[in-house]
Amino acid sequence: MSQALKKPSVDQVWEWLDAVPDPEIPVISLVDLGIIRDVAWADETLTVTVTPTYSGCPATSVIAMDIETALHDHGIKDLKLKTQISPAWTTDWLSQKGRAKLEDYGIAPPQPAGGPQHCPRCKSENVTRVSQFGSTPCKAHWRCQDCLEPFDYFKCI
Amino acid sequence: MSAATSNEAFTQFLLRMGDNTLILGHRVSEWCGHSPVLEEDIALANTALDLIGQTQMWLGLAGEIEGKGQTADNLAFLRDVWDFRNLLLVEMPNGDFGQTLMRQFLFDAWHSIQLGRLMSSSDERVAAIAEKTSKEVAYHLERSADTVVGLGDGTEESHARMQDALDYLWPYVGEMFQSDAVDAEMVAKGIAPDPASLREEYDALVGRILATATLTIPDTAFGHKGGRTGAMHTEHLGHLLTQMQWLQRAYPGSEW
Ligand SMILES: [Zn+2]
Numbered sequence: 001m002s003q004a005l006k007k008p009s010v011d012q013v014w015e016w017l018d019a020v021p022d023p024e025i026p027v028i029s030l031v032d033l034g035i036i037r038d039v040a041w042a043d044e045t046l047t048v049t050v051t052p053t054y055s056g057c058p059a060t061s062v063i064a065m066d067i068e069t070a071l072h073d074h075g076i077k078d079l080k081l082k083t084q085i086s087p088a089w090t091t092d093w094l095s096q097k098g099r100a101k102l103e104d105y106g107i108a109p110p111q112p113a114g115g116p117q118h119c120p121r122c123k124s125e126n127v128t129r130v131s132q133f134g135s136t137p138c139k140a141h142w143r144c145q146d147c148l149e150p151f152d153y154f155k156c157i
Numbered sequence: 158m159s160a161a162t163s164n165e166a167f168t169q170f171l172l173r174m175g176d177n178t179l180i181l182g183h184r185v186s187e188w189c190g191h192s193p194v195l196e197e198d199i200a201l202a203n204t205a206l207d208l209i210g211q212t213q214m215w216l217g218l219a220g221e222i223e224g225k226g227q228t229a230d231n232l233a234f235l236r237d238v239w240d241f242r243n244l245l246l247v248e249m250p251n252g253d254f255g256q257t258l259m260r261q262f263l264f265d266a267w268h269s270i271q272l273g274r275l276m277s278s279s280d281e282r283v284a285a286i287a288e289k290t291s292k293e294v295a296y297h298l299e300r301s302a303d304t305v306v307g308l309g310d311g312t313e314e315s316h317a318r319m320q321d322a323l324d325y326l327w328p329y330v331g332e333m334f335q336s337d338a339v340d341a342e343m344v345a346k347g348i349a350p351d352p353a354s355l356r357e358e359y360d361a362l363v364g365r366i367l368a369t370a371t372l373t374i375p376d377t378a379f380g381h382k383g384g385r386t387g388a389m390h391t392e393h394l395g396h397l398l399t400q401m402q403w404l405q406r407a408y409p410g411s412e413w
Pocket of ligand 1: 119120121122123124144145146147148149
């Protein structure tokens, strides 16, 4: 009985995961990124289901390691990471909190229109695309025509 | 049909998908650090990365279905030329930047249509990989089509180079739509479409983009083949493999 009581709740685990930063954009958490799809206990084993972002994203293995490290530090020993590719990850799964943090950090959050709403720095809507491919697979490269600064746009997928 | 025969055909189909993305991914990665401008270098590297990531899924599933304990890495790095099942188109050398982007466009157009069909595969693992990868390939196609139009309908020099690239690569397009016993079995099981059934949509898409690019599709019915069946690759694949596989050949089993 006492053993069972020691098991942290699923909500508690979500909270811990929300403190694990994305390795490439550390201002948002793995939960903000929307890649944690499920957290569930089966007896004494905790299963965390993760949906990768881009197929070739080099951060994928680092993310798995970071999840393991964080949960081990909170005393979870019996952990299973499950990779789920369908339904495919979409930028629609980014949290509202994550979107706001991205913009504060200088990365324009994804928009249904397929381009940034405005420059993340000066908020000008006079922006132009430099390249559909940016510094990482998930970003495109844009430029503000008013403040003249280049910036990343988190592209829709 | 016995289970063993089905798995053999299914494995072959998966190798064809994974070898296309692997070999093209490697070819595109050869540009890393050599592109005409930084933005193009980054775009090519990101495309290569997507393709290699997709390879991991296709070859991973191929190893699983084959059931001989092969990993995606083993299949990529320890097979020799005659075991590869990629289209000849993707092993063709990069040539100049225009030829690389023409090859990419001719492949992306087929790839996007093929993945669209595979999303309704009777095998849910195939459907899941197709669902995931088609989102990435949509970006590849958008970029390669834009570049083909930009360079084709560009300067006299860029137009001539793009027309040369199209003339050189077009005879490798026909292989995408050929079929054999493996395809027949995939069609019968609802796993994959008949390759020939993609031709109409392909011709419409490619015809539209190439017309906008002011380029002329060569008037020839001649086609090279032998890549997807493994009957005969070009001399280029062996050279590519010596570079791609040397580390695993020299230090088998090494990891990092
Ligand atoms: Zn600005």
